[in-house]
Every structure is written in structure tokens, then in C-alpha cells.
Amino acid sequence: MNAVTPTPTKLPPSQHEFAEIIHRLEAGGAMLPDTPENLKQIIGIYKAYAVPMDFYWRNLLYIAERVFLNPLPAFKYFLPQDYLDRHNHYAGEDADLRIWRGEATAHPELLEFMEKGEVKRKLPKLLHHLWHDRINMEFAEACMRAMFWHRNMGGQFDPYLDTEEYVANADRAIKAYFKGNPVMLGLYKLFPDMFIEQVRQLSYYSNLGLFWEVMAPVFFEMSDLYDEGKITTVPEAMSFLVNGIFAIAGRPIYHHVYIRGECYEIIPKSKGFMWLYEAALPYVEAVFYRTSPFRGTKSYNAQAKQVPENQDDFHYGILYADVFPVGSAGIPPTLLMQDMLHFLPPYLVEYYQQYCRGGDDTLIQLGVTFQRSMYCVTSAVIQALRQALLYPLDDPNPEHLQANRAFFEAQLNRLTRPEARLRDIQSQDYR
Amino acid sequence: MLQFLAQTAWFIPCYPLIGMVLSLLWTPSIIRRTGPRPAGYINLMTTLCAFLHGVLSFPTTWHQPPQYLNISWLEVSGLTLDIPLELSTTTIGAGLVITSLNLLAQIYAVGYLEMDWGWARFFSLMALFETGMCSLALCNSLFFSYIILEILTLATYLIVGTWFNQSLVVTGARDAFLTKRVGDLFLLMGVLAIFPLAGTWDYRGLGIWAQTATVDPTLMTWLALGLVAGPMGKCAQFPLHLWLDEAMEGPVPGTILRNSVVVSTGAWVLIKLSPVISLSPIALTTMIGVGSITAIGGSLIAIAQIDIKRALSYSASVYMGLIFIAVGTQQLDAALLLMLTYALAMALLIMSTGSIILNTITQDLTQLGGLWSRRPITGLCYLVGAAGLIGIPPLGSFWALLELLDGLWVQHPLLVGVVVLVNALTGLSITREFGLIFAGEQQQMTVRAPENFWLVTLPTALLAGATLHLPIILQRLGLLPQWSALNHAAGLLLVVSSIVGCSVGVWLYVSDRMTKPVQLPWVSVQNFFAFDMYTPTLYRSSIVSGVDGISRLTDWLDRTVVDGVANWIARTSVNSGELLKYGNFGQTQLYLLTIISGVFVITLLLLRSLL
């Protein structure tokens, strides 16, 4: 068992700018201070995040597996019933590993929202869609595109997309998909790379879908445990995540396509791609750290040089983002905040009522909460990496402890940039 | 039915207006529990209605004399301000171009801005532009044209400012507003000055007046220059061209509309005013001069830009410059035709490059490359747009430029040279962009670059189709010259210049022969154009610092001299230092009040004795 029991550190105090946080990490804590208020916020937001995520992963897989190369996918967000009924591999009776004790099909709150929406009226799906009373799948796709575009973030998934084996697999699927469609086949003949590139993107749809399939039950379970009083501190919440990361690390990442009932394995499970290396770590890097500058905050003018020249230098993810403009133009996270707004647990709704503008600025208050919660998730990733690649926190060997510290410091160095929100979340007044 | 639609064509601008008002529901505080996308859908629908209305009423106007309508607006002290409308093939045709481009731009925006939350504001502004431009097309009065241009100036400010959190957007919006406003105010001066002379603002009336008018030449020159200055700002002509560059901070879908049709609004007014302006030879020469400088300078600047959007924005100024030349030499038909062919080609170029920007993140031409094999549709659309922009037969602009050349051929050989040179330079400029984006090696940012999804790609492809079909439509409408009537020499010259320009572009930027980035041997010359001939610096050191300095001086005068003297008088006249400590309410103030009341009463008593 992973035991993040706090131990008194045997090393001299760290000289790092975030020494206090490093000591907290060395004691098995998180970057987020351990207060009941923080705990309530992050657990509540995990719950609110997990419900739309339950939609995201199903829809992502639907697009990767069924919609595939449809040139006019106007209805790609209209999820068919079998994808809503599709069993999550980590929840329900028949789970591979039962992380959440709830059911394996789509979450009931999600189903209710899809049916009645925020207008609380049962209307045809299309009307809900047109009224923008729906889950913002665009956000999930943007996360996927961030992973796809940044590509070079460890793991073997991305290099595989450039292999001849992959191209051959994709070629078979493309030809099968467009069978009997001479126009598209002709176009494929003319511009094969265009289609292959699309399939690569679809493989990332699958990748992210499989990643989130795991995270949704993890968050649901955390919410349930908190409601039952079984998670009482932020480090406990974090270690639940760390355990989850390990438990699920070996989950295969693949891309299957179903064309006329037949399965085409574009990326077969036998490639051995793993959830941790090929999905989770690239996801954290691409979405939490990098993404790309919001057009509403940075100029893309080439002469202004506000956008870095190297993808490595991109630091615009949720750990850095300024949440305050949420709701205005050019600030993409608004889509996610809006999605979470529908599913806030009552205690968070009540909590937000007490501060700032009460119900009026929930979108931003929950955005800040989300930022806090993602600092907790990042802490879990850092602790998990430390556990996997380095040494236990109570290791008797001071050299090992020093190695741990060097690792923590290296991780936090990325968060010393002025725009990082690590400083802000240390205080409860940032909301 | 069709007749009814044709008669009610004045309603075309009202559809987008309805859309605009409805989409205000989603701006802050009204509908907030659900997202803002319906605002976009509503505007798409209203634009579609406007477009269909135009399409259906267009054929009935064909070969018919223009219809004139008057809508009364204001009548005051002998000044009657009716809104005169002209419903004719040209005006409804212009409305069609506007609504169709806006329709495509809005579909494009639904895709391009799918991650954006500012839909209501953005789409309502797109609708406002559509309303404004359609009414400008229909409206037949200088006064109302001025009103519309001024409202569009405000709309430009707001639409460039869509992403107002970003600092360069803020300055860009400011500069766009102020530059256009400067032009507008000159136009307003012209509007004010022409009325006492002509007694009307109706374009028809002005035309009739201009035939017989005898005005003091100096006055006429100033008046005509004022009337030209307004369109100069709108058309981003030198020296009022800077705003278009900065306006590129706005979202791409807005740019599509702005660079293709909004900039032409000025040219449209200019064409309408051309009988008046032609009363002043100096104004005509100025127009030709400004147009030529902008056309040549702009194409050189465009070649030196590293930002895709900016390179194209300077090409917009260039073509507006050509239109200035056309109007300046009284080639109104050529000007109108060029406006049409240019609008489609430029919109297409912006759409296809916008599609690149959307998912390769960077706008920097030096960071792109190697996209052809994976983005062939966008690449083809770009090529169609490029071919449609410069003089390559049989696409649209070839005919427009040919008509222009034909008109210049005999009397203005120098201008023929200018047009041909500009055509070649633009050819070079757009092949350069093509080479840097699509040819060459993949770079970091272009390794993963799939073709965009249908909401972005489909409107681009549709527009490419329209650009390709434009010559056929022109042929049907009888707007293309007969083969026998062609000026073959001019045509040949034009084709050769296009080929030369493009070949140089291909040689430098598409083939592997040259190392990128291509450097001129003279860095200072390259920088001179890359930094827009240093006009921003020039502005900062002249007008901006001038206004700033004078305003500071005024403020200083106000604080020290004016206020100081007043205080000094007060102090000495009341002659009580204590009284004027300007302290809190206290005895002194009470004292003062008593004095005033006393004076008041005494005056009354005095009066009694007086009378």
C-alpha cells in the first residue's frame, strides 16, 4: 500500500522559493493547503467535473470509433443510446476494477440534464442543442487538440502514429469506410496524407476518451467517500488519486474503429500502450501546463512575439490561467466552467452564495475552485511519479530524500513563473 | 411574389438588424444559465433571409431602371431629411455580395469561434456591419452614407475590441476608431459644406448639380478633398492605413468581412460622389496619388511582413489603392467590378489562412511550412483566392484589372505601369505566403496539422467555388468585354506581370533553392517595409505626441493660470485670507452666505427707491 504518512524531514530546510510547499510535499501533503474549506471545494468540483466528463469520454470514443471520417459530422455530439449505456470499465458490477461503486452506464444527473437541460423542460434533443443547453463537447475536443498538437510529451503513442504500421492500419480503415464512395476514395488517392492526418487526430480522440473513462469514476468515488465522511483531509484526497493512478496505470490505450459492424484496429491493444504513459502524463503536460494562449488574452501577432517560438515554452494551462475573465470572449475554459455549473453539489452552491457576488459570479468562483482542485490532481501526479521513479518519503537514506527534494524542486520550478497560480491558491481569499 | 419581394428590397438591411437586437439577449445578465450560441444561429438565419430576399429580388431589377424610394425621417426648420433609397441591379447586387459573404463568414465563425463565449457580442456586431453595409448600398444620400459610415466606425471599434482582455486588441481598437473617425470628420465637414452649395445630399441631385455647378475652385478643392478624406480612412489609404494592420488583432471571421467588403464602403461612397469630386482636378490628382502610393508601398510592405494576417491586410490597402486610381481617373465601372472580384478573392484568402492559423496556433510565416500534403483543400482554396486576386485569366480580377488598364491605356501610361507593377508585386507577395505556409519543410508547429472540421472548411470551399464561377456569372450578366473589344496588349501585359510576379515568388519561396528566411542584401530597406515604413513611429512622434502635449499644456494652463487668476481675484477682492481657506463648512461660509443674502436684500430695497 502506498502510505503517505507524514514524517519529519531529516534534511535541512529547503531554500526554494516555495520551501513551505516543498516541505508539505515531503510530508506527504499536496501543493494545496490542507484546510476543510479547500477539501470541500475540490471534492465538490470533482463531482461537478465528473458528470460532464462522463459525457466527454463517451462522446470522444463515439467520434473516434463510429463517426470516424464523416466529412460533415453535424450530429457528432448527438450520442446514440448504446454509448450512453456503454459500461465504464471502472464502475458497476462488471467492472475490470471497480473504482466507483455506482453504475457503469451514464451518470443519472447527466441523463437528466440531457433530457431537461438548464431550462428544466423536456424538449427535443435538437432544441436543447440549438439553445446551447448542452454539454460543451468543444472543450473536450480542444483538450484533445492540445495533446495532438503538442505531441512530443513522452510515451510511445505519438511516435507510433508516424510508423508505416500505423499508416497501413489507417489505410485499411479508410478504404473500408469510404467503400462505394468514389469521390472520397479518389480524394484519398490524391491526398492520402490529409486523411491519415485526420485518422491520427481521431486516435487522439480515442486516447483522451480512454483516459477520461478512468477519471470519471475516480472522481465519483471520491465524492461519495467524502459524503460518507471517509475522506477528511486534502492529503487523503490526494492519496486516493495517487492510488488510483497506480491501480489504473496499465489500462491499455488503443484505437478501434467500427465500420459496418466490423472492428478495425488502428492502434491495437497489443501495442501495449498504457494509460499512465501514453495518456495521463501527456494529458497533464498538454492540458494542465501547456495548451495554447487564449486568443482573448495574448496577441498572435507575429511581430509582437507574445506567443513563444517553442512549444516547450507554452505555459497557458489551468495551472497558469487567469480565471477572472471567464465568461468573456476568447477565454476557452468558460465552456468547461459552464458544464460544471450544471452539476454543482448543493453544498458548493451554498458556499458560493456566501462570497463575492453570490450566485452571480459562480462561474468564476467555481473556476478558481477548479484551479485549486487541479493543483491537487497535479500534486497527486507529482507524488505518484515520485513514488514510481524515486523513493518513499520515509526512506532512511538521506541521499534518497535529497533526490526526492530535487525532484519536487524541479517540479515546482515550473510553477515559479509569475503567471502561475500556485501563490494565489495558498490563500483562501483567492476566489 | 417576386415583384413584391423586389419592391420590399429595402427591408434587406432590417433582417440582420432584427438578428442583432435579438442576440443582445445573450450579452451579460439576461440569459446566462445557458450558453450564447443561439445568438449565432439567429444571426445566421436572419442573414440567410436577407440573402434569399436579395437573390429573389435580383432578377426582377435586371434591365429595369432604378427605383427610388423616400422614407421620411426628420423635417426641421426647412431642412428635410428623407432617407432616399435606390433599388437597382447595382445596389441589390452589392447587397447580395455583402449578405452572401457575411453568411459564409458567419458559418465560418460558428466553427472558428467554437471555443469562444463572446458570441452574442460578436455576432450582433457582424449583423450590425451587414445592416450598415446593406443600407449603405441601398441608400442614396451623402448625409445618410455619412451616418452609416460613422456607425460602422463605432462598430469597428467594438468588433476589433471583441477580445478586449488583450492589450494589443485594446490599442488596435482605439487606433481603428480614431483613424476612421478622423476620416469621418473630414467627410462631415464636406457634408456640411456641400449642402449650402448644392442644396441636397441626394446623390442624384448632387450629380445633376455637379453638371452645371460653378463653384470657387479653391473652395471646391477643399470640399472635394474633405469628401475624399473620409473614404481614405475607410479604405485604409496612406497615411490613414495603419488601423487595418492593428485591426488584425480581432477574430478572423470579422477580418473576412472587414478586409473584403468593409474597407470597400469608402470606395462605394467615393464612386457615388465621383461627379462632385471630379469638379476639382486637384482632388482627382490627390486620389490618384494617394492610391498609387498606397498600392506600391502597400505591396512592398506586404512582402516584408512575417505575420499572415498583416501581409493580407496590406494587400487589402493595395487593392483599395487601385480602386482609388480607378475612381480618380473616372473608371467607375472598372472600380465597381474590381470591388466585386477583389471582395470574393480576399475573403477566400483570409478564410483559408485563418483555417491554418486556427490549428497551427502560430500566425508567423517563418514558423510555418510543409502543410501542402496534409492541408490540400485549404491550399487549393488559397490558390484559387490568389489567382482570383491578381490578373490571371479567366478569373475575375483579370477582367477588372484589364478594364482598368484599358481605360488608362491612352491617357495615363504611367498609371498603367503602376497597376502592372502592383499586380506583379501582389503576385510575388501571395506566392510568398503560399510558399512559406504550404511548401518547404515541416516545422515544430506544423507537424500535427489536420484539415479543419467542416464548419471552417466548407464555407471556404464554397467561396472557392464561387470565386471560380464568378467569371461565368459575369459573362451571363454581360459584364465581360467581347473578345474583339479586348485590349490585347493590356491583357498580355497583365498576364506577363502576373507570371513574372508569381514566378519570382515560386523561385524564392516555393522551391528549395533559397534559404529561408529570405534576406535582402539591404537590411535597412527590408526593415523599412517590415515595420510599415515606420509610420507608427511617425504617428507617435507627430500627431499623438502633439495632441498629448497640447492637452497637457491646456491642463497646466487650466490649473495654474486660469484657475490661479480666478483664485487670486477672489482672494484679493474678498480680501480675507481666512475666508478663502476653502475649509469645511463653518463660520466663514455662513458669513459668506449672510453677505450674499444681505446684498440680495439690499438690492431689493435699492430698487424700491429707484422706481
Added chain:
Amino acid sequence: MLSVLIWFPCFAAVIIALLPKSLDLKRVRLSALWLSGITLLWTIGLVIQFDLSNPLLQYQESLPWLSDLGLDYQLGIDGLSLPLLILNSLLTWLAIYSSRIDTKRPNLFYALILLISGGVAGAFLAQNLLLFFLFYEVELIPFYLLISIWGGAQQGSAATKFLLYTATSGGLILAGFLGLIWFSEASSFAYDLLLGQTLPLNIQYVLLVLLLLGFGIKTPLVPLHTWLPDTYVAASTPVAMLLGGVLAKLGTYGIFRFCMPLFPEAWSNLSPLLATWAVVSVLYGALAAIAQKDIKRMVAYSSVGHMGYILLAAAAHTQLSIVGAISQMFAHGLILALLFHLVGLIEAKVGTRDLDVLNGLMNPVRGLPLVSALLVLGGMASAGIPGLVGFIAEFLVFQGSYAAFPVQTLLSVVGTGLTAVYFVILLNRTCFGRLDNSLAYFPKVHWDERVPALILTLLIFILGIHPTWLVRWSEPTTTYLVAEAHLSTPAPQSIMANAEFH
């Protein structure tokens, strides 16, 4: 009929003042709102019955008072005063609406505001010079108290300055009136009696200059304006709305009612000078506004500039320009009240008016989005963007004045350009930009606080799109004014003068 507009507010003021001190703050405000609402309704009633075809005074009332003094209680209303009366009643109501719920000493506060409303109405209605002067002076004290008791920083000095300037203004006007009586040997201060006087030209000059200086202070015109920025800035929001929206109009009203018709020859001869003075005011106000760092001060200086247009129109005194000027008075009243209201809201929520601190208020969730949107509209209306009420008023002024003073008119057009400059600076700094994270915890704006702004915006829009409703009130009167008051268009100065409006 008309007396109600004067005495009902005064009566209301007494009631409010006598309300028990223990009464809830909200109740006091609400009663003031109701009472001023009744005045507003009464005004609307007058408007409905107003005979548009009659260019002369209507609803005349006349009571002998101190006839020995030549002071009789003579009231009347025409197309010049009607829009201003509406403005007065409307802005009083809105000012009370926009007062803070927690205003201290509410009884006195609202009583004073109502008193002002009655007094201003009196000044606009008075058809006796001395009566006008009495009402004109009577404003002074309540305003003084309102500024010095409820004002912001430096309210004491600002209030004193206000008092000194306006007292001087009153003195000059009184001197002018007395001189007029003295020299014309009239038996009374009755306006219609004096209208026909024919004084020697040099005496006309002296008296006209006295009156112009007096009204020029109130308007204000450069360089008599320095009380204005201090006073407007120190005054609380409702008081600033009244000061800028209504009180300043007393000055311009005086120019049109007294200076122009009483001394027609002198006026015609001086008008080129006046037009130049107007341009100086316009440009000076705009330039000074550009340099301000305090948004309230900026708006205050904008007022100096805009008053210049009215003087320009008065100098040109063509029919069109006068209609334009009256429209401009009304439009400016609406716009300035809106701007002061919004600036007040921003100050109340954000806690600062400093352009260097404010930023990003357009942000839809944490900013003040609606306030910002309306501020954009207000600023643009002030800068004369068409479709809003400011444009048509300014345009009529320009078109009307161009025939008489082309150069001055064109320079004033430059002034509107400069207006655009400072409003864009203001909007860019306050509404656009990034919200400062450490500051962005403003309290929310309640619907209640937005109502005055929304009403004003609606009017600005409606009158901008349908300006007939704005100009029709004053048109017959101006026709009459220009025709009857022996005013002829000044000697042709340029070839423009062959202008004919048809």
C-alpha cells in the same frame, strides 16, 4: 398649471423635511421618489396638452406681486423652456432614484433636491426678469449645502468656490437686468415689455457683456469654468447629475432667453466674436479633458466643450442652429446625467475613479458589464456618433451655424474629434483591458441601480433614431424667435451665405 411645477416640489420638500427622523432611510427615499414622480407626471401632462402650432407663450399665469418693484409673478412656457422643464423634472426624479440607499440625513438631502427642482422650474418659467433672477439665485444655497454636506473629497473648498462663482454670476446678471431697466426706463421687469426696447448700441454692448459673463459662468464657458471640475467632482452622483444636466442649462437658457432677444443688434455685431469664443471653449474643454486622469473630471470637462456648441449656435442664430442648440441642451442633459450616473456607480463599486487603476470592467462576470456597455454608449453619444441623440443635436448646430461661421463650425467639428479621443481613452482604460486580479472583487450592481441608466439610455436611443420627437417642441418657437426678434442673418461673410434651406 405652471405654478404646480414650482410650488409642488417646494411643498414636497417641506413634507420630506418634516418626516420623522426615525423613519427608515428607504421610506424617505421612496417618498421623495413618489413626490418628484408626481411632478414628472404633471410635466408630462403639460407636454401632452402643449399646443405645438403656437410659437408664443402658453399656460401664462400672471399675478401682481411687488408691482412697485416691477416684480410680478409672471409665468409662461414656450418651445424654448418646455424641453428644459421636462429635463428638469426627469433628471430630478432620476437623481433621487440614483441616490444611495444609505444617504445620511436623508430628510434634508431629498428636501434640498426637491427645492432645487422647484426653483429651477421657476427660473425656466419666469417671464419677469427679476423673478427669473430670484429663482436663479435661490438654487445657490441648496446646491451649496448639497455639495458641502454630501460631497466627496475636498467638498468644502469646492462648495465655496461654487458659491463664489455663482454669486458673482448672479451679481453680474442682476447688474445687467438693473441696467436694462435703468436705461430703457421701463416700468417693470416684465419680459415681454422689455423685448421691444431699443437702446443705444454701446449700452447694449455693456449690458450684453455683463449678462454674457454672468450666464457664461453658469454655463460655463472658458475661462469662467474653473469652478466646474472641482464642483462636479466633489458633488455626489445625484447632485452632479443635477448640476451638469440641469443647472448648467440655466446659463444657456439665459443666453437664449435674454442675451439674444433683448439686445439683437449688439448680439448680431458681437456674434463673430462669440462664435470664436465658442470654438475656444469647445477645443479647450476637449483638450483639457484629454489630459485628465480622473474619469469624473474628464466628464466634467467634456461638459465645458459641449456647452461651446450651444454658444456657437447662439452666435449663428439661424433657425436651424437654435433648434440644434435647444436639442443639444436636452441631449447633453441626458448624456451628462447618464455619464455621471455611471461614473458614480463605478466609483461606488470599484472604489476609484483613477484611469490608471481602472481596467477591464467590461468583463461579463466579475466586471460591471452592463455599466460598461452603457458607458460606451454614453461616451459615443457624447462624441456625436449617429443613431444616438447627441449626433442629431450637434449636426443641426453645425449645419445651422455653418452658413454663418464656416471656419468656426469646422473647428468645432475638430472638437468632436477630440471628444472621441478622450472618450476612447476613457473607455479603453475603464471598460477594456484585463481585470486586475487583486482588485476584482467588486460588489454586484443591483437592477435598481441600473434603472436610471437604462431609462436615460433608452431616451438617448429613441430620440437619436427618431429625432422628430426631440426637435418638434422647439421648432415653432425658434421660427418665431428668429423672425420676430428682429434678428437678421448676419451680413454675408462668404459665398456660403447664399444658402437656402428648403
Added chain:
Amino acid sequence: MADIVDIAVGSEDFSTLVAAVQAAGLVETLKSPGPFTVFAPTDAAFAQLPAGTIQTLLQNIPQLSRILTFHVTPGKLTQADLQALDSVVSVEGSPIPIQKSEGFEVKNATVVAADIEADNGIIHVLDRVLLMG
């Protein structure tokens, strides 16, 4: 002499490892001539992994074999050979860093028993399961 698999089967400490190798179908490979250097985590090392980790891997054979092949490197490298190197490349493809510390440490694991010779290679016993990254 016994091959690598035989040695592992014969020891009490490697029951998890052996089960995993069998499940992953790597028995044949490890019986082949090789030679291989195998870093063999003990049962205690596997037990340190959080609950569910092994279960998930056993359900997903390709992933399991990827982890296992990360513990194997081609060639027969003794402690002395290894300590001369900075890292070796595993059969999985990722590098395995060799620590330059006092003891014999492979990545973050300590070698509890080194240089167990087999027919087709050599075994080093680890106190911790190695993970890529």
C-alpha cells in the same frame, strides 16, 4: 546450470514475478539462449505497488509484458559491467539508469542480490519494481 526461468521458479521470493511472466507468455523468450540480464523484483517489491496495479496488468497482457520487458536488457551484464555504465537500454525500449551511489542501485531500486548466474543470462534481485519514466 538452470536458465533464468528455472532459477526464478526455484526461488520462493519470485512467485509473483513468475506468475506474471507466465501470464505474459514470456517464458519461452526467457528460456531462449539470450543472453539476458534480468532485474528481478521480489514478491515484497510487487507488494509495495498500490492495490489494483497488478490486477489491471494481469488483465492486460501486452501492458504487463511491457513492464516486464523493462526489467530485461540484452547481454549478460554483471554488477561490475553495469556500474561502469550510466544506463542500459531495456528490451522494452526505455533506458534504465544505473545510479552512481555507494550501493548497487538500479534506477530507484536497490539490488539486494547481484550476479546470480544462469545458463542464458544473469539475474539481479531488486527490492522494488522498476517503472518507466
